[in-house]
Amino acid sequence: MTEDALHLTFSADESNADPWLGEGWHHAEVGHRWTDGLLSVLRLPPFNPQPGFALTIQCWPFNPPGVEQMVSITLNGVEILRYRPPHLPPVAVSVPGDLVRSDGENLLVLHHPHAASPALTQEGAGDTRMLALAMKALDFQPLDEPLHVAPRLLPQVGPPDDPAEAKALMEAFQSMGQHCGFGMTQRHFGAEPFGLLRFASLYPEGLVKGLRTRFAGVGDLDQLSFQTFKNSRELNGRHATYLLDYHTFRMADETDVDDLARKEARRLNYLARLFFEQLENDDKIFLRVGHFETPGEALALHLLLRAYHPRARLLVLDRPPDHARERAGRVIELRPGLYRGYFLATADPVFGPFPAPDEWLRLCATVVAYERGRA
Amino acid sequence: MTTPSARVLAELTDLLRDIFVSPDLALTRETCAADVRGWDSMKQIEINIAVEERYGIRLTSREVDAMRSVGDLIDLIERKTK
Numbered sequence: 001m002t003e004d005a006l007h008l009t010f011s012a013d014e015s016n017a018d019p020w021l022g023e024g025w026h027h028a029e030v031g032h033r034w035t036d037g038l039l040s041v042l043r044l045p046p047f048n049p050q051p052g053f054a055l056t057i058q059c060w061p062f063n064p065p066g067v068e069q070m071v072s073i074t075l076n077g078v079e080i081l082r083y084r085p086p087h088l089p090p091v092a093v094s095v096p097g098d099l100v101r102s103d104g105e106n107l108l109v110l111h112h113p114h115a116a117s118p119a120l121t122q123e124g125a126g127d128t129r130m131l132a133l134a135m136k137a138l139d140f141q142p143l144d145e146p147l148h149v150a151p152r153l154l155p156q157v158g159p160p161d162d163p164a165e166a167k168a169l170m171e172a173f174q175s176m177g178q179h180c181g182f183g184m185t186q187r188h189f190g191a192e193p194f195g196l197l198r199f200a201s202l203y204p205e206g207l208v209k210g211l212r213t214r215f216a217g218v219g220d221l222d223q224l225s226f227q228t229f230k231n232s233r234e235l236n237g238r239h240a241t242y243l244l245d246y247h248t249f250r251m252a253d254e255t256d257v258d259d260l261a262r263k264e265a266r267r268l269n270y271l272a273r274l275f276f277e278q279l280e281n282d283d284k285i286f287l288r289v290g291h292f293e294t295p296g297e298a299l300a301l302h303l304l305l306r307a308y309h310p311r312a313r314l315l316v317l318d319r320p321p322d323h324a325r326e327r328a329g330r331v332i333e334l335r336p337g338l339y340r341g342y343f344l345a346t347a348d349p350v351f352g353p354f355p356a357p358d359e360w361l362r363l364c365a366t367v368v369a370y371e372r373g374r375a
Numbered sequence: 376m377t378t379p380s381a382r383v384l385a386e387l388t389d390l391l392r393d394i395f396v397s398p399d400l401a402l403t404r405e406t407c408a409a410d411v412r413g414w415d416s417m418k419q420i421e422i423n424i425a426v427e428e429r430y431g432i433r434l435t436s437r438e439v440d441a442m443r444s445v446g447d448l449i450d451l452i453e454r455k456t457k
Contacts, residue, residue, distance in 0.1 A: 171440075192416035194439065249417060263421070270424050277436040 002046040002102055005141040017138070020044055024110075032059070032134035038115050040133075044106040044140065051097045054143035055080065055108075056300045058090035058208065062131040064121035069132050072111040075099055085133060086293055089204035092139075092300035094146035141303070147295055151332040154339070157369040159361035167191045169364050173315070174275070174284035177202050180247055182287060185360045193284075196271035200246035204290070204297075210242050211304040214276055217241055219269030224261050228252045237264055279308040285367060289317045295334050302338045315339045315367055317355070329359065331366045339367050380404075383449045390425050394418065404446030430456055 008017040012028035022041030026034040047053065061069035061084075073081045073093075081093040100106055112132030118125035160166050170191035175182040177197030186193065196215065197207075210218070217223060218239060226235040226248065233251040238244065250260055278284045286305055292298050298316045305312035320327040320342040327342040334340055341363040343355035355363065377385075384402060392400045395413060408414040423434055426448065432455040442448055 192419075194416060194420060194436075266424050267420055270420060270427075274436045274439070281437065283436065283440075 002048045004048050006044065006047075006139070007141075008042075008138045010135040010137065017042075017135075022107075026129060026131075032136050034062075034129065034131050035110060035112060035115065035133045035135065037130045038111070038113055038132075040110045040112070042108040042110075042138070044108055046102045046104055046106065047100050047140070049097060049102050050100070050142040052143045052146050053095040053097065053100055054092050054139070054141055054146075054299065054303055055095050056090050056092040056137075056139040056141075056303060057085075057135075058137040058300075059085055059133040059135045060087045061085040061133055062116060062118075064116055064118065067114055067116045067121060069112055069114050071133065074107075074109045074111070076101060076107055081296070083294060083296065086297065089292075089297045090137070090208060090300035091294060091296040092303055093296050094143055094299075095140075139303075143303075145335045145337075147299060147335050147338075148333065151295070151334055151340070154331045154333060154366050154370045156330060157362065157365040159358050159365055163190065166361055169361065169368060172285055172368055173287045173364055174198075174278055176207060176286050176288040177244070177246075178289040182289065182360070185355075185357050188357050189361070194271060194274055196268065196275040197244075197246075199249075200244055202242055202244045204301075206242035206244055207288075207301075208304065210244075211307075215242065215268075215272040218244075218272045219265040221261055221265050224264060224268075226257055226260060235260065239268070276308065279305060279312060282309045282311050282313070285313040285315055285364075285371075287315045287317065292316050292318050292340070295340070298334060298338060298340055302335075306337075311337055313337045313339075313371070315341055315363075317341045317343055317363065319343060329362060331363055331370075333370070339370075341367070379453055380449055383452050384445070386429070387426075387445060387448065387452075390429060391422065394421050394425060402445050404444065404449060406445040407443060426452065432456060 008020065009015055010017050010028060010033035011031045013030055015028045020042050022043045024036050024040030026036045063069060068084060070084055072079055075095060076099060078099055080095055083091060110133065115130040115132035117130055118127040160169060167190040170186040170189045171193050174193065174195055175198045177200040179201040180199040183195065183198035223240045225238050228235060233253060235248050235250050235252050235255055237246045237248050248260065248264065288301065298314065301316070302314045305314055314337065318340070328344045329342065331339050331341040343359050343363065384404065388400065388402045391402060392398055395411065400411065408419065423439060427434060430452055432452065434451065438451055442451070
């Protein structure tokens with residue numbers, strides 16, 4: 001039977017990958033399944049013909065001291081990706097449609113020549129298995145718009161002079177919570193959009209989990225806790241399921257924590273609902289600041305958003321790589337609706353390297369002007 | 376006789392007095408966030424949730440974004456509770 005798409009999970013408590021596993025796998029554990037040895041194989045089903053597909057892999061590497069995993073992935077004998085797996089974010093790659101079989105199995109092989117044994121690389125470890133990747137999830141899905149072969153540099157646009165325009169520009173974006181910096185920048189320009197993640201910080205894994213589950217249980221009281229940090233009176237919230245840390249803007253010495261918890265549970269539920277409404281209506285350009293090693297990480301995030309709307313838009317922001325410092329202040333289009341912006345490394349006392357307000361404005365204005373030109 | 380708008384305005388005034396812990400708070404249709412001390416985006420979320428619970432309605436993201444004054448909120452409530 002041919003498939004349109006496949007979503008495989010490898011955790012013991014929800015694994016559906018077993019029918020497709022070939023050689024090179026250990027037993028499933030809670031949260032993941034380790035590869036075994038130097039290569040691991042998945043025998044995927046035939047897929048209905050499509051112009052293109054996306055393969056998304058979420059795993060984390062076994063990188064003991066002195067070892068860094070490098071993975072080469074082949075599909076039906078052709079290499080489609082060679083990369084150093086990051087620790088948490090999923091990575092996606094475009095796969096040409098003519099590489100995918102519709103009349104027989106699709107052989108996906110992960111070559112990981114740096115597999116290592118904990119017993120040989122970590123003092124006191126007794127685990128003698130040869131580990132390389134802890135696989136969490138793998139998606140294979142149609143992809144109508146692959147990454148551009150040569151990313152397009154967008155014409156640079158200056159920041160608006162009119163404060164009302166600057167406010168409207170800031171309101172066009174919705175933060176996806178690398179930290180609260182963009183939310184504060186929106187406030188700097190008078191924009192106060194509602195956002196579940198606007199004043200929040202969460203790791204890619206929590207974000208991916210939230211996007212896959214519509215942040216299920218985000219209002220569960222038993223997952224919420226509050227604490228103050230050094231030199232601050234503010235109570236900060238934490239949601240354990242998503243490792244979501246966020247500002248409450250409530251001071252510890254003025255707040256009944258039980259009352260706050262009840263209110264926050266309702267507030268988070270409400271904001272999650274709005275977040276997905278905005279996503280499903282394509283009302284905002286979603287934005288994430290982070291360290292994106294490869295365009296594949298941005299593509300994986302974009303595909304998660306596009307599960308909610310076929311034209312969902314994403315701007316990821318990062319510092320330019322050392323070999324391309326001239327990209328600072330510029331935005332490139334990786335594929336329609338997916339943008340990557342680069343900012344100068346302004347040292348912020350709280351956030352570390354972070355764009356200055358006007359730089360935010362310029363990057364956001366560049367994306368919005370480009371989209372208007374395309375419309 | 377009290378009009379539906381006046382009734383909703385009175386109910387909203389009670390609701391916002393509780394939220395702002397301000398028994399003297401007075402609202403008109405023209406009142407907007409800038410007119411009330413402490414009415415920021417966090418408070419607006421509290422208000423939206425309280426309105427949804429009080430009237431058993433759902434305010435969409437677009438409706439919430441378009442609201443500029445108490446009058447807009449009253450109109451929305453009236454439309455949704457008809």
